Amino acid sequence: MNMYLALTLALLAAVQAVPVKDDPVAKPRVPLDLQLAQARGSGSNPVGINHDTTCYNHPQSSPNAVSAPFYHGTTPLNLRRRRAVDEVSTIRIAHRVLIFRNTVFERGVGANDFADKVAWEGVREPSDCSVSWSTPAAGSSTCTLQQAIAFSRNYKTRYGTYQLLGNNCHLFVNRLMNYLDSGCQRYPS
Numbered sequence: 001m002n003m004y005l006a007l008t009l010a011l012l013a014a015v016q017a018v019p020v021k022d023d024p025v026a027k028p029r030v031p032l033d034l035q036l037a038q039a040r041g042s043g044s045n046p047v048g049i050n051h052d053t054t055c056y057n058h059p060q061s062s063p064n065a066v067s068a069p070f071y072h073g074t075t076p077l078n079l080r081r082r083r084a085v086d087e088v089s090t091i092r093i094a095h096r097v098l099i100f101r102n103t104v105f106e107r108g109v110g111a112n113d114f115a116d117k118v119a120w121e122g123v124r125e126p127s128d129c130s131v132s133w134s135t136p137a138a139g140s141s142t143c144t145l146q147q148a149i150a151f152s153r154n155y156k157t158r159y160g161t162y163q164l165l166g167n168n169c170h171l172f173v174n175r176l177m178n179y180l181d182s183g184c185q186r187y188p189s
Contacts, residue, residue, distance in 0.1 A: 055129035059137065063101040063145060069137035070100040070180055072173050075130045087177070090170040098173045099126055099133070100180060101145040105152050107172030108162050117162035119152040119172060141180035151179050151187075158187065 059071040074094035088096060097106040104124040108117045124131070159175070160167055178188040 055127050055131075058126045058131070059099060059133050059135065061099050061101050063103075067140050067142045068101050069140045070098055070177060071133050071135070072096060072098045072138050072177070073131040073133040075128075075132075087174040088170050090168060090174065091165060092170060096169045096173045097124065097131060098138075098176055100141070100143075100148050100176075102126055103145060103148070104128075104131075105148065105173075105176060106169060107152075107155065108169040114162045114164070119155045121149050121152045138177055139181045141183065143180050143184040147184040148176070148180065151176060151184070 059069070061068045061070060072088055074092070074096055095106070095108070097104050099105075103122050104126055105119065105121045106124060107119040109120050109123075110116065110118045155172060155175075156162075159172075162168065175188045179186070182188075
């Protein structure tokens with residue numbers, strides 16, 4: 001690993017580990033489903049996403065087709081076996097997301113503390129202009145949206161807490177792509 005990459009990763013880890021604001025009064029933790037419902041219901045922007053949703057050149061992934069394509073994309077970090085899938089690098093200075101059946105999936109969001117980071121689905125709009133989508137599709141799957149959501153919601157239990165290098169957003173996307181590619185029959189390691 002060259003010196004520049006090592007310094008960049010160390011800086012990134014330090015920045016992500018620093019709390020945004022010290023809160024002397026500990027707040028009780030709110031379950032993820034309730035957090036999402038509250039964020040959607042209030043119209044707030046929980047993680048600085050969807051600032052500009054006028055980019056309609058995002059890939060289409062039908063919510064109703066028998067088989068739907070999936071695509072991965074990246075966003076800047078300063079914003080918050082029919083065939084093998086082309087996995088993405090697990091070390092990259094960007095946040096990786098995936099769109100499947102017109103729902104965006106992402107991991108490593110929702111908290112400043114690594115142990116509290118979770119996977120979200122359906123919070124980021126596919127038309128969020130901060131996402132650069134890959135083309136062509138990374139693969140296609142007959143899985144239902146509900147199966148993909150169940151994988152996302154059970155991810156932390158199955159694979160553990162977020163780690164900057166060992167269990168990050170890129171690895172989440174690779175695992176979700178492989179799960180989708182298996183027809184939601186096989187959990188990747």
